[in-house]
Amino acid sequence: MPLSNIKGNNDVGMSPISAKVKAVAGVSSKKIGYKLDVAFKLTALVSGLVVIAVTLGIGILLLVNSQTSIQHFGLGFLTNASWNPVEENFGALSSIYGTLVSTGIAMLIAAPIGLAIALFLVELSHPVLSRIAGSAIELLAAIPSIIFGMWGLFVFAPLMQQHVQPALGKSLGFLPLFQGPPMGIGMLTAGIILALMILPYITAVTRDVLQMVPPVLKEAGHGFGATMWEVTKKVSIPYGIRGIVGAMFLGLGRALGETMAVTFVIGNSHRISPSLFESGNSIASSIALEFGEAVQDPLFKSVLIELGLILFIITLIFQVLAHVWLLKLKKNEGR
Amino acid sequence: MRSKSILARRFLDTTVRVLSATSAMVGIIFLAWILIDVALKGAPAFDLNFFTKRTGPFSIPDTGMANAIVGTLYLTVLATIIGVPIGLMAGVYLSEIDKDSHISTAIRFVSNILMGMPSILIGIFVYGIIVAPMKQYSGYAGGIALAIIMLPVVARTSEDILRLVPNELRESALALGAPLWKSTLTIVFRSAKAGLITGGLLAIARVSGETAPLLFTAFNNNHFTWLGESGIGQYIYDMREPTPNLTVTIFQYAMSPYKEWKEQAWGGSLLITATVLVLSVVARAVFRGKKYDGGK
Numbered sequence: 001m002p003l004s005n006i007k008g009n010n011d012v013g014m015s016p017i018s019a020k021v022k023a024v025a026g027v028s029s030k031k032i033g034y035k036l037d038v039a040f041k042l043t044a045l046v047s048g049l050v051v052i053a054v055t056l057g058i059g060i061l062l063l064v065n066s067q068t069s070i071q072h073f074g075l076g077f078l079t080n081a082s083w084n085p086v087e088e089n090f091g092a093l094s095s096i097y098g099t100l101v102s103t104g105i106a107m108l109i110a111a112p113i114g115l116a117i118a119l120f121l122v123e124l125s126h127p128v129l130s131r132i133a134g135s136a137i138e139l140l141a142a143i144p145s146i147i148f149g150m151w152g153l154f155v156f157a158p159l160m161q162q163h164v165q166p167a168l169g170k171s172l173g174f175l176p177l178f179q180g181p182p183m184g185i186g187m188l189t190a191g192i193i194l195a196l197m198i199l200p201y202i203t204a205v206t207r208d209v210l211q212m213v214p215p216v217l218k219e220a221g222h223g224f225g226a227t228m229w230e231v232t233k234k235v236s237i238p239y240g241i242r243g244i245v246g247a248m249f250l251g252l253g254r255a256l257g258e259t260m261a262v263t264f265v266i267g268n269s270h271r272i273s274p275s276l277f278e279s280g281n282s283i284a285s286s287i288a289l290e291f292g293e294a295v296q297d298p299l300f301k302s303v304l305i306e307l308g309l310i311l312f313i314i315t316l317i318f319q320v321l322a323h324v325w326l327l328k329l330k331k332n333e334g335r
Numbered sequence: 336m337r338s339k340s341i342l343a344r345r346f347l348d349t350t351v352r353v354l355s356a357t358s359a360m361v362g363i364i365f366l367a368w369i370l371i372d373v374a375l376k377g378a379p380a381f382d383l384n385f386f387t388k389r390t391g392p393f394s395i396p397d398t399g400m401a402n403a404i405v406g407t408l409y410l411t412v413l414a415t416i417i418g419v420p421i422g423l424m425a426g427v428y429l430s431e432i433d434k435d436s437h438i439s440t441a442i443r444f445v446s447n448i449l450m451g452m453p454s455i456l457i458g459i460f461v462y463g464i465i466v467a468p469m470k471q472y473s474g475y476a477g478g479i480a481l482a483i484i485m486l487p488v489v490a491r492t493s494e495d496i497l498r499l500v501p502n503e504l505r506e507s508a509l510a511l512g513a514p515l516w517k518s519t520l521t522i523v524f525r526s527a528k529a530g531l532i533t534g535g536l537l538a539i540a541r542v543s544g545e546t547a548p549l550l551f552t553a554f555n556n557n558h559f560t561w562l563g564e565s566g567i568g569q570y571i572y573d574m575r576e577p578t579p580n581l582t583v584t585i586f587q588y589a590m591s592p593y594k595e596w597k598e599q600a601w602g603g604s605l606l607i608t609a610t611v612l613v614l615s616v617v618a619r620a621v622f623r624g625k626k627y628d629g630g631k
Contacts, residue, residue: 033514040516044432047424048442051490054483055449058460065463113358120359124352133363135619140366142537142615144544146582147604150589151369154376154597196369199362227348250451257453259547260586284455284547291459291551308459312452319451323444 059312066306068299077306083270090303092310094270098280102262103255105191106198111248114202122210123228134207140200149264152193157184157265165277180275188276190266197261198251205250209243210236242325249322257315259284283311377605380598390557390584393593400603402559406579409572410553411543413478414485419535422489430497431519446487457483458548466552474574477553481542488541492534496527529621536618540611546582553578555587581607
């Protein structure tokens, strides 16, 4: 409907002057004009409502199609760590664990580095370099996630296996986190690849926030003899804290639901292991890899859709939290 | 800070400077490393076969990715035809018709949620409403899944862009007696044209690299799924069929044990990355070139 509307109207737009004269002079075309106005407003409203309908539709479809699984396993699904398609014994715990742990590792790496890069771009580097590097980072945010996944599997995982994991095992091997055979792929590698994927995104938003700090405030700080870091810590970060936290939340949301970057490198085994070297799985990677075979089996399919429902709820919670933060930010801007 | 000596403060400051510059370098080196690897490993796959031959089972010699390239083009075009007009009109609603009611607040909030929705869930959704009832993977399902991803992106960017148009333009059009639709489509759109094109291009760039939503919708296929043997049908894909596409092919090839397929997957990755980067650069150039045009 909206497409035909735009096409029709563009024809009128070819001769705006004559159309305008007609619209002003002719009563009948005026009436048509206003009737079209109603149609135009309706089309716009319906288009807006489509967004709501689709989002609600996703939630409803996930809820309805996971009923078989919900009735079969009940709440125990959330705390069951086993995953056995042959015996039809499924639990979501290992997937939830893997999703949260890989996202946690990614945030631990990407949040401080993203902040540091943003700081470098805004405060330390030459303006020309800052502009070029800034645009480059914005472009990098557009790279498809499957590229990160492939690079992770073929280039980064062997490197982890041969150098990084043995070194970590030697130096920090007393911690259960870094024990076990170096396999290359696994939870740690997935977290690092996820971190690389969300790094440009977090950096770009944080840089925007730091740039929004009024120069007068920073100059006042420098005028008191404060160093760059003191100004950043006491002026810029407090000023932009909500924007920075909002950026982190948005990066977190991306990491939680990321499929391709994780699927390649997480190892895809349904188990919970204290070691970050061991392979695991995330909700999104399980769905991506197992949905195809599950299509034949109603219970298996329903189980995967319930995993999707859990992911939907987790991302929704973080989205709403991020939204609340950003809303507060806007309110404070008025001051 | 009171008791800290100036030396200690300077030392801390220098430490932070060094740390910040180092992590900037590490981050940029890693990202550049990925890009260079994709270019170096992808470029050798680019030969005539890559662009002219179809994907095939491993036993067949001389395969390429041509059918997947064409399929990705068709899926992206279909997604654009569906997603851009609806998203644009939603943006018009938010910027031109109803700025601050409960409905527009709800649309804005839900758009943000849909924008952050994991794309694999959108794949499951479209599987549930289209693929499962039809009992057939199809290009239509893939296109619709991509369109859903575009929808909130286009809606929010076009709202932002339209809001940049000065109100005087709208008022003078309305004062001449032009109805709202005419002032919006001929005056407001015209002055916001560059920004709207940028928003559309960025949305296209965003979906052209998507894999997850296509896994259970467009699926994949080793053929050129032309609609017919002759006439216009020989240039158009039959979107009722599973539609081959680059990203799912890359995924399947990269996960395969064959060396040749992995090489082709790198080629596909390079092609996708280059396309996305070029689209993003063009989008920015369009906006920058026209930024101070049209009375803005």
